[in-house]
Amino acid sequence: MQNKSIDKIISAIDYIETHLSEKIDLDVVANAVHYSKYYLHRTFTSTVGITIHDYIQRRKLTEAGKLLVFSDKSILEIALIAGYESQQAFTNIFTAMYKQPPNKFRENEKFYPLQLKFEFKGRYRMLQNDKKPAWEVTFASDKDIPCWMDLVRLVIDGFPHLNEEEYIQVLKHRIATKQALILKDGTLATGIMIFSYQNGSIDFMGTHPLYRKKGIPRAFLDKVMRELLKGKDISITTYREGDKADTGHRREIMELGFAEAELLVEYGYPTQRFIMPGEVRNEEGFN
Incomplete structure (x- = not known):
């Protein structure tokens, strides 16, 4: 893994993190950071271990879970912030990932993340050796x-x-x-x-x-x-x-x-x- 590739992934992650409350996908991110979407998909998946789609979804749901526990926003408001067009669509995917519906998650008051922002630190010296x-x-x-x-x-x-x-x-x-x-x-x-x-x-x-x-x-x-x-x-x-x-x-x-x-x-x-x-x-x- 070359440092140049890592830098490109960092740019994509930074863009995603600053636009989590917007409707974003692979095409949007690729256009924003000026990379081929095919190259970005392949490089992101091989570097991070999951696709951009999965990373965005997991990050949005993590932030939604945080709002459920630490804010008084309604579930519908949180669903819209997370980019879902209906409360039901949000509830379905949230339940599939967290194993409990949003209202139960809120009642339990125990937040945990599905995905934190990916941070790359270090020089990765051993990666330079095949x-x-x-x-x-x-x-x-x-x-x-x-x-x-x-x-x-x-x-x-x-x-x-x-x-x-x-x-x-x-x-x-x-x-x-x-x-x-x-x-x-x-x-x-x-x-x-x-x-x-x-x-x-x-x-x-x-x-x-x-x-x-x-x-x-x-x-x-x-x-x-x-x-x-x-x-x-x-x-x-x-x-x-x-x-x-x-x-x-x-x-x-x-x-x-x-x-x-x-x-x-x-x-x-x-x-x-x-x-x-x-x-x-x-x-x-x-x-």
Whole structure:
């Protein structure tokens, strides 16, 4: 990924963010930033990990959710601000993404984002090398918390109901008990994982979007399976099949070799557990 491409994506994101209350789509954004819409679609999707359409929709719904909880605007007003022509159309997509209708979301008074503004920070030195890097997985320390949280905000789409203040308290505990792993490119966090020695669960795993093809999840699993949870079954939870809010996390977990297990409800959100048996990794090279 060249810096020039990243700069173009930043321009598109900046335009989107300043026009969220307007009717915008790929054509509008491409014209505004003077790029071919085909080139912009391809580059944006490969860089951010979702299409411009999905990014705009998720950002609009996130801001709508914020207004539902923190303002007294009517649901119809919020629907119009979000660019929907009717309250019903807004309610349908909001419910599909948030798993509760706008009026219930307002009553619960618990806002969480579907998508935060994409922020690109750092020099991305390892992206200049076509070779797969030899990642050094290390235990995270307190000084890693700022760059860790920068990455959390980039991958928030995979973790419904995430509250930053509560998350940071959990993170500090996991760092102190050596249950938090990090991969870095210089000062940039490219991969993060919170796991549990006690129950063999992966409680949080995120990869920087620009480094998706650099083998980071497998580097984490290698560390966990060989050293930290050797011989144990590993579990992780993610979206259920067909969830419109899933931007690809379920597929990525299955591609890593995890098998479907029971359906769950976590913090009121429907999820599914996936299991990787401790003895089943020969073909993938983890044993």
